[in-house]
Amino acid sequence: MHRIVTAVVVGAVLTAVMIAAGGLLLLQSVFGTSNPSANALADIPADYLILYRQAATLCPSLDWSVLAAIGKIETDHGRSPLPGVHSGTNSAGAGGPMQFLAATFAAVIARHALPPGGATPPSLYNPHDAIDAAAFYLCDNGASHNLRTAIFAYNHAIWYVDEVLDQAAKYASAATVGVGGCAPAPAPNSRAAAAIAFACRQLGTPYVWGGNGAELTELPNGQTQVTGGFDCSGLTKAAYAAASIQIPRTAQLQYDAGPHVPASQPILPGDLVFFGSSPNTVTHVGIAISAESMIDAPDVGQVVKIEQIRRSNFIGATRPAWM
Incomplete structure (x- = not known):
């Protein structure tokens, strides 16, 4: 050494x-x-x-x-x-x-x-x-x-x-937004905390369309490479599965499943936050770690990261931790 x-x-x-x-x-x-x-x-x-x-x-x-x-x-x-x-x-x-x-x-x-x-x-x-x-x-x-x-x-x-x-x-080193540290506000219950903890551990995992997680594959030369990854709804489904809560696979179905958070209530850590052009055209989902930030798998060529909860195409939030 x-x-x-x-x-x-x-x-x-x-x-x-x-x-x-x-x-x-x-x-x-x-x-x-x-x-x-x-x-x-x-x-x-x-x-x-x-x-x-x-x-x-x-x-x-x-x-x-x-x-x-x-x-x-x-x-x-x-x-x-x-x-x-x-x-x-x-x-x-x-x-x-x-x-x-x-x-x-x-x-x-x-x-x-x-x-x-x-x-x-x-x-x-x-x-x-x-x-x-x-x-x-x-x-x-x-x-x-x-x-x-x-x-x-x-x-x-x-x-x-x-x-x-x-x-x-x-x-x-931690970072407020990006792929750095993950320090969520206190979760409202143990199930939300478990879902957030899982999502935090996935920071840096590659985005893969239709992906349900990353694995290591051994190559013939004895080296290893990462295969697989998450898309946005694959990450949120896996996060809540880690909390023993089963939710649908796609962002639209996850939004439809609820329970929905009233617009008058603040977003809590563990809530799923949805984006799209209308409640019937949901195209993206992340898991909130505060009222302002979320963990998500953004798009092809990117990795699981912490991002701001953007309001331009925000549809609403659900609270699976209370199911």
Whole structure:
């Protein structure tokens, strides 16, 4: 595990704040449950982003952005042309997208069964296996209670720890509107909260007409790619399915199903908001996270994101959480 790409500016400001505020508690508040920033979505390949977010669930309190920062610093998410990324090793004997020493990788997979989806047998050159192993390795070294120590174990240098945390902060930065953080107002009930939580986790997922979700597909060369995605009503249907509420598949049928929110009442988090030319010609739907913003899958070539609830072609709202 040795850095093989050019360094970015060390996060001195973040480090100083962490020390002044007590280190771990602030660290967990910054990286606890983040969503990808616009910076992350522009820089991280879609398949790697999904892998980082999935792997982080293997270690309590570990945020995906830390794994992504390590992947960026080590090999630019597998894009570095230097030796040891796709085969062989670098000058320090490390290989693969997360730059594991072979002995370290072997020790990790001896302690932990890697989730399915990687190579058979597991390979440090397979992104799925390498990222999952990195999550386990950080957890074994105390990431759940002392993240700085765990990152230091990954690469024994203070500058490396600071650089990882600085990059992670850029990837986890929140945004009011866009594809960044998702901080909804308090939901009116647990079902609305569950639907919003699901939609928040889909930020950055590609738009696909008729899509009901994204999956990772392994290619013959051992790499992975994202297939599938959501369209607008596929996202809202899946969000409410996660809350154990079944709604129709299309935007028009979802609007027709109600229950409708009276125009005199404010939009609440979890409400579905609809757009079109008339109540009989509904063409788009999103899920509100406040009275002004929503999560939606906008159109071809875009991704699931946070947008303003536009009023120009607003038809109305429904409240499935009360069904």
